[in-house]
Every structure is written in structure tokens, then in C-alpha cells.
Amino acid sequence: MLAATAIAVIRQHSLFAIVMLFGIYSLLSASIFVVLDAVDVAFTEAAVGAGISTMLMLGTLVITGHHERTPKHGPVLPLVVVMLTGAVLVWGTLDMPPFGAADNPVHQHVAPRYIEDSPQEVGIPNMVTSVLASYRAYDTMGEVIVVFAALVGVLALIGIREQKSPRPVSTTDDKPPRPVLQVMAKLLIPYIMIFALYVQFHGEYGPGGGFQAGVIFASAIILYVLTFGLDDAYALVAPSVLRPLAALGVLLYGGTGVVTMLMGGTFLNYSVLADDPVQGQLYGIIAIEFGVGLTVATVMMLIFYAFISRGEKAA
Amino acid sequence: MMLDFFDLYNYWVVIFLMMAGFYTLIAYDNLIKKIIGLNIFQSAVFMLYISVGKVSGGSEPIAADNIELYSNPLPHVLILTAIVVGVATTALGLALTIRIKEAYGTINENDIVQMNRDAEAEKAQEWGRE
Structure with a gap:
């Protein structure tokens, strides 16, 4: 099924349809990750692949146009190259260890230690x-x-246009332009944010953590941008607020490392943070996961702002 | 032989996806389609890591009292971060595409190469005149 979607993605000429199919592809691969026991990864893939990256690609299509011309050269040469590479790779897999066997080399080195000792350590x-x-x-x-x-690269390349677009005043005091969407979004956004915080702080016990939480939190703001427009979103969280926060997240992560060094441990060895090493580990993990969540959320929001503001300028 | 097929089945799915991404990358001129091809290629690598980490009959790696066998958590960690980094780098690629569109008015690679060639030929002519 994944393969079929991949083929459909390649065959389509309308880039809009491709982006939508690519979202489906991501969702499918997330469900495969669940089957393969990787719940944390599935979580991330569902939030990132089906949510954020689809939005970013749509934001780009607004600017670049969404039809693709048929390529000038034929598909034969690339197909031959691909077939050859694929055949060599398949030949290579004949020596690979079988799928799912517990004594595969990959499970021999550090993994047993992680599995056996990490709940205690x-x-x-x-x-x-x-x-x-x-x-x-x-x-x-x-x-x-x-x-x-x-993020720095995206801001350097396309930047964020911050001044408000001139628009007639009458739209603000009348009824909202998209009533159903806006009311639904207002209902949903608090729950998305609470869920993100839950994922953030429950990541030590269930699937979740800073990366997933950051992406989910950003998707709440993105929903707000989509339903209320960019100017209202700027009033809610201005890019000038987000930029220092993104840096602050990285600083928090590195700063935790420096603090552990000052307290006599090695860089990012949290055991020295409290009298009880295990408790210290917990403090350290919460601090850096918060840094990760902060950075990921603000970076995703800022990148989205950059794409959307560029698109509005082009339109 | 039948057993062999299912032993290595996961690798072949990965290779198929990877080659599909590779084909998209080299056979099409549209830059956005190339980025999507790269993403498919990337997701094939994710799939490879995760399928390698699976242990038959194992459980997801969250410690619980009555479970003995867990899947390998290490590939999960690597891929988890790779997905988020992947979307960040994709955003960077899309931003570059936007700038290319603004500078050249097209995101078709052949057109861009042609325009560059024309511009260089023009420059060479001007040098020749001076």
C-alpha cells in the first residue's frame, strides 16, 4: 500500500495532488512504524509528515504555481539507472540478517544495556x-x-514580512469571514495545546517528548494562522517574540550541560544535579526536553510564518 | 526458499521505496518534485532503521513489569530526531526553491540551466566586444 502511494506520487503531474498524496504516504508509514513497535517514531511521523511538511509544501506551491510540465527527456535512462542500483542493493541484502530475529548483530552492542539498565539507571x-x-x-x-x-537559513533566504497588510476596517467589526471554521478552530486549539503539553511532560513514561510536543504545539498556532489570517496570528505570537525563544531552547539545552560541568560532572551528565543520581537524571531530562520542545515549536512556527508571509506578498 | 523471501522482505520494500525516490529525483525537472523524491528516499532510510530494530514478538521499548522482550530502542531514537531534522531541512530546500522561482521565474531545472547558459554566452560576447 505504501508502495502504491509512492507510485501514485511519482506519476501525478499536478503538484497539489502530489502534496496531498504525500501526506497520506506519511500517515501510512506512521502506521507501519506502530506495527514495528516504534511508537515514538510513529508519533513524530504523524505530526510532522502529515501535518507540518504538507503545510509547508502547500505554502510553497502558492508561490511557485502547482502545475508541472512533462519532462523533455524520456524516462528510459533514469529507469535503467534505478533498476541497476536496485538490483545491486537487492543482491546486497542476500547477506543481511533475517527480519525480526532477536540475535541480529544490531541487537548485540549497546542495545541490551539500554534495555536492561536504563529503567534503573x-x-x-x-x-x-x-x-x-x-x-x-x-x-x-x-x-x-x-x-x-x-531556521536561520530559512530566515536568511526568505525572511518574515512583519508589517501589517493594509486592509479595510469593515471586515473586523462585521461577522467573521469564515464563521464555522473559526469557531471550530477556537474550540480545538486549547485542546491541541494541552495535548502538546501532556506529550511534553509525559514523554518519560509514555511515547512522547520534546520533538513531538514541539511539532504538535506549532500545529495549534498553524491552525490559528490558517483560519484567522496572518495579522491576527502576529497579534497572538509575534515573530519577534518567537525568535529569541528558539535560541533560548538551544541555550537551555547547552546550559544544562554547562551546569552539570560546573557541578563537577561531565558535559550533560545529569547525575550530579541532585543528591540522588536517578533524581538528577530526571531533572536533567526534563530540562533538556523542555529546551528541545521550545526550539522545535518556535522553529516550526517561524518557518511557517516565513512561507505564508512570502506567499501573501506574492499573491 | 519461501522462508528466505519473508526473512528479507523488509529490505526489499525499503529498496523499492528508495529507488522510487531516486527515480523521482533524477527523472523529473521540477524542483519541488525533486524535493518530494528526496523525502521518499529519506523515508525509505527511516523504514530500514525501524525494521532492523524490530524483534519478533517484542514489545515497544517502554519498560513494564510483565514484559521480557523489547524491540531495540536505539534506531527509534536516531529516526525520531532524523524526522524532525528532515522537515527542517526540507523547509530550507523549499525556501531555496522560492528564491529560485523569484530570481528566474521558473522552477524547472532545464530552463534554469538554459538561462544560465544564455547569460554566460551574452557575457562572453560583451567581453569579446571590449
Whole structure:
């Protein structure tokens, strides 16, 4: 089914249909991740793939137009290249370990330690969170910095147009232009935000964490932008507020590391944060997950603002 | 032989998706379609990692009292962050596409290459005159 959707994505010429199909593709792959036991990943994929990235692509299509011309050269040469590469890769898989076997090499090195010791060492049941935020905290910090750097790149490339567009006053005091949508959105947005906070602070016990929470929180604001327009959204959360917050999230993450160093531990070793090492781990994880959530949420909102304000200018 | 097929089935799905993304990347001229191709390719890599981490009969890696066998949490961590980084870099690519559209008036790669060539030829002519 995933393969069928992928084919449909490639065959379509209307870019609008492609983007919509790509959202379906993401949702399908999220359900496959659930089947493969990766609940945290499925969560992220559903929020990011089916939500944010679809919105970003639509925002781009507004500017670039949504029809594609048929390519000038034929499909034969690329098809041959692809077939050859695929055949070599399939040949390579013949030596790969079988799917799902518990004694595969991938399960031999550090994974048993994570699985057996992390509930005691870090003190939280969700192993994905303890690996993400504690054992491999350096990695995660790198990822957060990459997300932040992508934001800097987007702002440098297209920027955010902040001045309000001149529009007639009469639209504001009359009845709202899209009553059903706006009332529904007003009902939904608080629940989305509460859910995001739940995902943020319950990430140690169930699936969830800063990355997912940030994306869900951003999607609440994006819903607001879509139903109420950009000017009202600026009044709610101005980009000038979000920009320092995005940096603050990264600072919080790195700052936690520096604090652990000042308290005599190594960088990002949270055990020194409290008298009880396990309690210290918990404090550290909550702090950096909050940093991650803050950065991801603000970065997603700012990128969305950038695309939408550019689109309004073009229109 | 039948057993072999299902043992390696996950890799073949991944390879199919990966090649579908690769094909989109090299066969089409539209830059947005290329970005989508890259995304499909990327999701194939995600699928590979997650399927490698699966243990048959295992449970999701959240510790509970009556469960003995868990799937491998490490690939989940890597892919979880990769998805969010992926959407951030996709946004960067789309932003570049927008700038290209504004500068060239098209997002068709062949047209852009042609325009660059024309501009260079023009410049060379001007140099020749001086």
C-alpha cells in the first residue's frame, strides 16, 4: 500500500495532488512504524509528515504555481539507472540478517544495556526517551542545533514580512469571514495545546517528548494562522517574540550541560544535579526536553510564518 | 526458499521505496518534485532503521513489569530526531526553491540551466566586444 502511494506520487503531474498524496504516504508509514513497535517514531511521523511538511509544501506551491510540465527527456535512462542500483542493493541484502530475529548483530552492542539498565539507571520507563535525552544527549543536542540552523537559513533566504497588510476596517467589526471554521478552530486549539503539553511532560513514561510536543504545539498556532489570517496570528505570537525563544531552547539545552560541568560532572551528565543520581537524571531530562520542545515549536512556527508571509506578498 | 523471501522482505520494500525516490529525483525537472523524491528516499532510510530494530514478538521499548522482550530502542531514537531534522531541512530546500522561482521565474531545472547558459554566452560576447 505504501508502495502504491509512492507510485501514485511519482506519476501525478499536478503538484497539489502530489502534496496531498504525500501526506497520506506519511500517515501510512506512521502506521507501519506502530506495527514495528516504534511508537515514538510513529508519533513524530504523524505530526510532522502529515501535518507540518504538507503545510509547508502547500505554502510553497502558492508561490511557485502547482502545475508541472512533462519532462523533455524520456524516462528510459533514469529507469535503467534505478533498476541497476536496485538490483545491486537487492543482491546486497542476500547477506543481511533475517527480519525480526532477536540475535541480529544490531541487537548485540549497546542495545541490551539500554534495555536492561536504563529503567534503573535513568529511572524512567520509556527507553527511547532515556537514550535520546541521557545516553545520547550529545547527538540530540546536535540535532536541535541543526533544526535551529535550518531556521536561520530559512530566515536568511526568505525572511518574515512583519508589517501589517493594509486592509479595510469593515471586515473586523462585521461577522467573521469564515464563521464555522473559526469557531471550530477556537474550540480545538486549547485542546491541541494541552495535548502538546501532556506529550511534553509525559514523554518519560509514555511515547512522547520534546520533538513531538514541539511539532504538535506549532500545529495549534498553524491552525490559528490558517483560519484567522496572518495579522491576527502576529497579534497572538509575534515573530519577534518567537525568535529569541528558539535560541533560548538551544541555550537551555547547552546550559544544562554547562551546569552539570560546573557541578563537577561531565558535559550533560545529569547525575550530579541532585543528591540522588536517578533524581538528577530526571531533572536533567526534563530540562533538556523542555529546551528541545521550545526550539522545535518556535522553529516550526517561524518557518511557517516565513512561507505564508512570502506567499501573501506574492499573491 | 519461501522462508528466505519473508526473512528479507523488509529490505526489499525499503529498496523499492528508495529507488522510487531516486527515480523521482533524477527523472523529473521540477524542483519541488525533486524535493518530494528526496523525502521518499529519506523515508525509505527511516523504514530500514525501524525494521532492523524490530524483534519478533517484542514489545515497544517502554519498560513494564510483565514484559521480557523489547524491540531495540536505539534506531527509534536516531529516526525520531532524523524526522524532525528532515522537515527542517526540507523547509530550507523549499525556501531555496522560492528564491529560485523569484530570481528566474521558473522552477524547472532545464530552463534554469538554459538561462544560465544564455547569460554566460551574452557575457562572453560583451567581453569579446571590449
